Amino acid sequence: MSAEPASVWDVVIVGAGPAGLFAARALAGKLRVLVLEEKGRTGGAGAMTDGKLNLSPHIGLDLTELGLSETEAGEKIAAIDEVFLEHGADRALYGVDQERINWWLDRVSWVRHRTARGDWDITLVPARQRHMGTDLAHRVVARMTDSIAGKGVAFSLRTWVTDLALQDDGTFLLRTARGEFRSRYVVAAPGREGAYWFREVARGIGARTQYGAIDIGCRVEVAQPVYDEITQVLYDPKFLFVTPTHGDRTRTFCTNPGGRVRVEMRNGYRLVNGDALKKKKTPNTNFAILNTVSMTEPVQDTTEMGRKVMEFANFWGGGDSLVVQRWGDLTEGSRSKAETFHSAALGYDKMTPTLPLGPGVTPGDISYAYPGRIVDNLRESLLLLSRVIPGVAHPSTTVYVPEIKFYDTKYATDRNLETNVPNLFVAGDGVGKSRGIVGAALNGILAAEGILRKEGKG
Template sequence: MKPANQCNVFIIGSGPAALFAAIRLEELGVEGIVIADRNSYPAGGLLNDGKLNFDHRVGIDLNELQIDIGTARKLMGDIKRILEGFPYLRQVTFTENNETVDVIQRIALENGVEFIAPEQWHWGTDNGKAAVDYLRGYLKKTTFLMRTEVISIEEAKGKGFILVLRESGRETRIASGTVLAAPGRSGAYWFRDTARKLGIDNTFGPIDVGIRLELNRIIYDPITESVYDPKFIFRTARHGDRVRTFCTNPGGRVRFEAYESFKLVNGDALHGRKTENTNFAIINTVALTEPLSDTTEFGRMIARQFDLLGGGTPIVQRVGDFREGRRSSRSSFNSRIRHFDFCRATCKAVPGDITLGMPARIIDNLWESLKKMDKIVPGILHPSTLMYAPEIKFFDTNFPTTPGLETNREGIFVAGDGTGKSRGIVGAGISGIIAAEGIARKFFPERHR
């Protein structure tokens, strides 16, 4: 479709928050929708793994979205309805009559740990493009501006906004009555700066800092065969902090996530080809008050420290070395004598010492939690298990909004991970739907049913 220089709803980003918002807007009969993304393919994080958690306790903050459990369930139902025809999506965790769940829940409780087994579906990174094509199939009237970066948002004379765009080095402008910002984590700081210039209120939220564990999948299979992505939640005895497991990938790979001045670790799994390993994140929630409330800067300092130590690459340490208080090194990395060959790394991080880059309190919390987890899933802390760092989730800017996700600047709405409204694909999609309904209710009441 031909780009227009005027539209009704301009959506920044093309991840799940944006696509589900556009689908809902079209369903409501709203026309003149434009989606812009600086990438060449409209997907955002949909090309990653595609593990869908349908549980209001995972990736959905009811308070932040100002919804109750019933509404969250209804919105999860909407996401499922939209995705139900996608052939590569398969259910991987069944919550009803799952005996393993009851057993793990009991053992976890005995160890003072909370265990959640959400209903989960998965399509795999290798089917990510097909998932995006499938979702785009719903969008008959939306205009996509790809390889188009939104540089700034300016107030238009009278009503609405002017979006300043850059495409192939060329600057263009487009006017829009409303804007939905769904820039994801990669665009979060650009949008925060832009929002401040427009007088949009925002505050620092907590971040999650931790590591990614990779182990021979034999150890974790008895659990992940029943619960694909098990969620263990710990409250640490020493510091009283919250630690949780996150994003488990049975038969998956550890991957790097590149940012402008550092790399973080993450993980995914393919649908068609499995590795011998399983990986998952274990992360510590960090909130700051005074004198420093800027969790972003704190997280970036940690990331930069690892970047420095690893010469631009994340660091990996064997549990066997960690226990003995020594760094991992290339020469002994796959040592048979030390049983390190039981787990072959799927990712080329630099062998080193993760305790050099991570604050002591976080290391304490992670290790205390892992020791508890080793009682629930014996073998997790096998000497060969790999600890990759840093894994940091920057969901750290919160925007106070109306129930329709409109900010204090009339006409500017927010959704998705980059604006603190979600943590994951389903949550991002739900926040997109809520924002779409908020836009339709306020600006197109004749169409909103």
């Protein structure tokens, strides 16, 4: 079906990430659906980068916010997994060897302590996981897109939606450089990249939003043998921490065994991220430690806070650069320097970072580049982790900032993600409803089910 600007579509989906694709898949063949995507390809952010599938209702989703029971979410996640498998995802499943998982849980139980408020300072949350890898994820997403298009959904790529307006007759008008599109329903799945663009246009047509928490953290890189023992059982181990000094909550996120640390550009600034290929491995493993920050008074704007932290960290890197520091330097209170970055005397020759120093990657001091409380939390989290996995606190361990997850705008919606603007549905990370591929996909399905129910086809 061609993306004809003049016609009125039943549903226009903005964004072809996992949220948009799974919404399109659920609507395919039932309604006339058009997907508008700015990029020249589908798959969105992470589905095209690392493609770890977290198959747990407790990861990447807020069941209370979505009004879902664990069983309902579990069934939907199993169906999502099946779709990825049908389109060629690797069948190897992590997080299923209960005996070895119990061994890890036992190990954590021996080293953890109660904080002053009665929480455990370190907790391990096991989850079933699959890994596609950046190389395989491309092919899986391409096959999935072909099968959705084969069922009649139209895709218009390289089409940035600039504006969304509500017409007098209740339909939506979407403006793009390729023309205007009209639609009875909109599913907005703009991801983190389009989150602020969408927030402005959604507010413009009366959608209610509020600021949610933002995750600010660092990327940690270690030699692969340090982390292998656990990643062979739990590919992306989820440790939750409550930090001793401030009692704040942090967690490990997006672990990439044999992976690469990557630069992610955002509005002209550099963020750090990581991925792994399925076939070609590096000798290192990287993961993030994220600190969840909520704000009340005098400022609630977590978006602006994240922007300022990103901007200042890049400034501290010399203007437009990540700041990278060896753990040995950080614990000594010294900045890292190019001259000593690989020093054998300091033990830094034990691990060569996958993101080399150079333009955009500057050795320095994260305790200057980042807010003090966040640095305390990140340091204490790594030390807590080192109780379970001692090698993570080796001097050669490398810490990169800024790593920030901009999914901090929340929308008031019903159970099917319909906003207070009738027929405007939202889905995925960009609208604060998910934090990961599977959660985003589940959102897309919920939105599609909501539309089908309204159409009497549910």
